[in-house]
Amino acid sequence: MKAFKDYQSFRMQCRLNDEDKFEDSIPNCKFEMEQYPAVSGVLCVSEQVFGFLGQSSTDPFWFVAPFREVLLKLSEVNPALVLVKSSNIEFSIKFPGGLSAQNQKRTLLELWKKAADTPISKPLSFLLEQELKERVYPIYVSVDEAYFQKQRLLEEQWEKFFSVRKFGRILIRDKKLVEFVHQGVPDSKRGVLWQVLSGSSNSQMLKEQNYYENLLESHRNLPSLAAEDIDKDVKRSFPQHPYFKSPVGLTKLRNVLLAYSWHNESVGYCQSMNIITALLLLYMDEVEAFFLLSSICEIYMPNYYTRGMLGPTVDVNSFADLIGLELPDVAQHFKKLAVPVAAITMPWFLCLFIGYVPIDINLRILDAFFCEGYNVLFRVGIAIFKVNREYIMKAEDSYSILVLLKNGVTITDEILRIAQEELSHVSIDTVKDNRDIHKVEAIKKIELNARKDKINSLLSSTTFTKEELNEIYDRILNMTHSFDISYEQFSGVMIQFCPFWKDIFEENRYIKDNLWKYFCNGVDKEILSFDELVFGFNLFFKGPLEEKWNVCLQLVNVTKEANISREQLEIVINILISTYNKEIRNHPHTNQFVDNKVKLIIL
Incomplete structure (x- = not known):
């Protein structure tokens, strides 16, 4: 459990996704490097990277290093000597004593050897002057001598800063780096710094070569559920910017969004991803933008762009709590006027404030966001309310506040100063604690709404009553804990509703296969949806007797016009009578129906 907690902290702080398997954590290590004071902390190791989390003070200190980027030297008596190939950084890590530490050092060496022969990645490159002219300068209201x-x-x-710290895919994070980011980042270096700070440059490097290009190529002629929405939205993304008036810019934007919809099918595409991606493409090429978008959606803002929108639902409630703590009079005023805080803050968070604050302020918000984490969005939101507190308190109705916060708020450098200095205590841990409080309730609410939508949809497409559908819903959820039923679970589900299937499946395995195929509408698939299950149930529980008979013939491999053996007929009759005997016994033409079918028996 301790190791798991170490890695969760390591993963969140060092911007790692869940793909990399955690191996070990080594406490009481010491980081030493020229021009740095020694720092004690935890060394965390996964299959492809190792990272260090400083513990010696309240100031941030950490780094993450892919094994393929370093030269590593270990011995029984000396510390680990590390040389970062891409930036020529050299530092040492001293391990604690004891047999356990020696074993952990050997594990570290073995993992490094696995990655040692991997070719070094190409260096990250800053924007050239021509690229700045074409992509970056047009986003500003004015590019004058003061700007240059x-x-x-x-x-x-x-x-x-780089002459002392060096620069590459590994960037040591500490208070000095955060201060430099707060002072401002030059446009020429912004795109590369975003990639390094977010960890997306490492994610790109650790994926198989040409992953993005292969993703596009392998799906080129395949349909995409997201394509229609993407095609509509790419034209609305910075529509006045020359780069997105050109086929080159629009094609790159469309490619990135389509590739991500295939890369992460559980998310697919959601509005606001187009705005974020468009801004990224002004500072980097499409491959880099794809991996940075992946980091935003999967590490910084998980569950934000999914169908249920769990992430933003949780965060707007967490934000309301923080407003109550930081600005209690504003929170009380909102409550009095019934101001829907979600309507104000959800667009801010979904778009990372893009389009809601002046672009120069927005870029600095994103600098801090990639450097420090998602808590920056909360700090900025609170700072906006704080700077505009006087105007908010004078508002006499909720509409006035909505108009003010949408169109009339004061957004200046003062917002950033307050967010960075006065609200620095709003840390990732603070936000996470608030998120955890609201997450359970939000999940319950989303599940309740999903249940209502599902039941109402099936009411109109089946002959089940609302009570019957609710019973099926509950029983399936209790059995499978989801609404995706696998082939292995299928037997248990059928037996749960119709115990007689147990004997049939045990004696005639092929009938289970045929029944599965029928429920899947004849399509070869591994997962049966809840809707497909209910439609199948609808036939057996509610369908006409003649139709049930024909389906049962299919189950025993008898075509509609063929004769049927005595054994097959017995199975069919047993399924109908033993499983649904009440309906058959009460059917006015049951005897005649069965007599007609018996005539088909081969004696």
Whole structure:
């Protein structure tokens, strides 16, 4: 359990997805590097990366390093010596004593050897002047001498920073880095820094080569449920920007969104992903934008862009709690006027504030977001309310507040200062604790709404009553804990509703296969949906006797016009009478119906 908690912290802080298998955590290690004070902490190791989480102070300190990016040297007496190939950084990690630590060091060495022969990734490249002119400059209201002067100053500051820290796919995170990000990032370096800070550059490197290109190629001629929505939305993404008036920009945007819909089919595509991706494409190429979009959807904002929208539902409630703590008078005023906080904040979070604040402020919000985490969105939201507190408190109705916060709020650098300095205590742990409180309730609400929608849909397409559908729903949920029924679960489901199937399945295995195929509408598949199950039940429980008879013939491999053996007929009659004998006994023409069928017996 301790190791699991270490890795969960490591995964969240170092921006890792769930694909990489966790191996071990080694406490009481010490990080040493020239120009850095020694830092104690936990070394976490997975199949493809290792990372260090500092524990010595409240200031942030961590890094993550893919094994393929480093040269590693271990011995029984010396610490691990690490040289980062892409940036020539050298540091050491001292292990605690004892046999356990020695075994862990050997595990570390074995994992590194597996990745040692992998070719080093190509270096990350900053935007060139021509790319800045075509993509970045048009997003600003004005690109004048003041802008260029500020960019030159930021360039100089970051060059000095990199000359000491080095730069590559591995970037040591500490208080100094956070301070530099808060001061501003030059546009030429912004795209690369976003990739490194978010960990998406590592995700790209750890995937198989040409993963994105192969994803597009392998799905090129396949239908996509998301394609129609994507085609509508790409034209609405920064429509006035020259880059997205050109076929090149629109094609890249469409490619990234389509590729992600295939890469993560549980998400597919959701509005607002187009706006985020369009902004990413102004600072990087489509492959890099794809992997950064993946990091946003899967690490920073999980469950945000799914059908149930669990993530934003939880976060707007968490945000309301934080407003109550930070600005109790504003929270009380909202309550008095019945202001729907979700209507205000959900678009902010879904779009990462893109389109809701001036672009220069928005870019700095994203700099901090990728550097520090999703808690930055909460800080900025609270800061907006704080700066506009006076106007909010004067509003006399909810409509006035909605209009103010949508169109009339004051958004200046003061928002960023408050978010970074006065609200620094709103940490990832703070937000996570609030999320955990609201998550259970949100899941219950989403499940209740999904249940209502499902029952109402099946009421109109089957002959079951609402009470019967609710009973089926509950029993299936209790048995499978989901509504996807596998072939292995199918027998248990059928026996649960009709115990007689147990003997039939045991004596005639092929009947189970035929019944599964019938419920799947003749399609060869591994999973049966809840709707398909109910439609199958509808025939057996509610369907006409003649139709049931024909289906039973299919189950025993008898075609409609063929003769039937005595053994096959006995199975069919037993299914009909033993499973649904009440209906058959009460059927006015049962005897005549059965007599007619018996004439088909081969004596």
